[in-house]
Amino acid sequence: MSIINGESDARLALTAAQAGAAVVRDLYGSRLARYDKSAGDFATEADLAAERAILDVLRAGRPDDAVTGEESGRSGAADAHRRWLVDPLCGTLNYAVRNMLVGVNVALREGPDVKAAATADPFSGEVFWTDGDTAWVRGDGADERLAPSSGSALVDVNLDPPFPNAPGFHPARLLADPGFADRFRPRVISSTLAVAWVAAGRRAAYVTDGDLRDSVHFAAGIALCRAAGCTVTGLQGEPVLTGAGGLVAAADAQTHAALLHLIKKQAAEGS
Template identity: 35%
Template sequence: MVSHSSLITVMEKAVRKASPRLRRDFGEVDALQVSRKGPADFVSNADRAAEETIVEVLSHARPDWGLTLEEGQSRTGADAKSRWIVDPLDGTTNFLHGMPHFAISIAAEVNGEVVSGLIHQPLTGESYWAEKGRGAWLSDRRLRVSARRELADCVLATGIPFRGHGDTAAFSRQLDAVMPEVAGVRRFGAASLDLAWVAAGRFDGFWESGLSEWDVAAGILLVREAGGFVSDFRGGEAMVARREIVAGNGQVQSRLHKLLAEAAKT
């Protein structure tokens, strides 16, 4: 059994406590598809209920820590240098449509640096976790990013703009630049899991714009601790500020961010 810090223990406790309710609510979604308003409200309630459960566990364990939450208000704790970053249901559209691909993402930040992160898939029970300097893991199995070096052999993941969100013209330019170079591009609809799958070597790389801090905080640490690289589209560290991210092993990530940077110029 792989040992880990108390932070990961707390995160695991939080996601395990929230997951049964999410699984139960996911099983009820089909019955609500006849109503436009009903399913959306239902999923929003499921999201908030998961967040409340997670916050309860995290706050009990670290009452002085701040919280940055997707569904609720950010809170500053007595310990101004430490906070949790929480997305209680990443992949809400998948959840709404009965698609079994969504996750809970939790990261712990200390002194401005994410030191621990966990991404949990409630339906499969998979927990991807990482601690700074201690590697990335799926339960007790060590994770490594893909070893593929040529884009022509790679399958990448991305996110697609949708109604009211994202720049479709910019994304079209990105696809035009990337698709001729790779073996395939996938869009599964949960960025946290996309990054976890990059860390696990299932995807060779990932890029997306318009993401928020809670979508990527844990995933960035996972990819880096699995031996990968993460940057903004220009190769810098402003992933959160610029709301853009590209990830993969050294060869793939370097080539991919250059393609995206060139696409931005056209």
């Protein structure tokens, strides 16, 4: 765990995520300008303002580090050993229609590994954070160790395109599989806050397709799940961020194996 000027990277990630969350919370319900991006995606003034608040914290604490922000893009050396990945408002569409299921993600990739990360829930006030070795949730100023659990049987499945592994894998087909309904209960919140919930024991698992390498959306959640002791792989059971891509993050090995079986079954039926 790197410590610079008396503050660890993990604490800085937590502070930065809290700064972004404060902006998101303060602007909630306002009439916000929208800025079109691509394929129907857009940002609001809350996305931009939250990212500015986060970058202010990171640049003050680590001025020499590179940064990738969802809204501002990449800064610093392209091959930087230390790069912060910032998603200032995950769940923009939810937020724009006054739905509070959103998260604020900040992660530090040092070399190939994420060494510190935080996901803040602007409306509960909780921040899920990790130093890469252990994972915690901070609420009311106190930290509680994260403890994954599959007891809820709730599984979040990301239905947002693209689906690069289709037709071999499509999340909608996973939800329609009788084997899924026999064991799990689907949830779709359209925010990577749900990945942090797997680490916290509030979800049994999370499944998504897509290339997640250096993802501002998923880096923090993956780091939280790993540090909490979840079983985390790509869609084919390979090490996450390699191979076919995607993510299966499960509270335990048994839940992970059951989901992987359903995913591989779908691939076999589609071949």
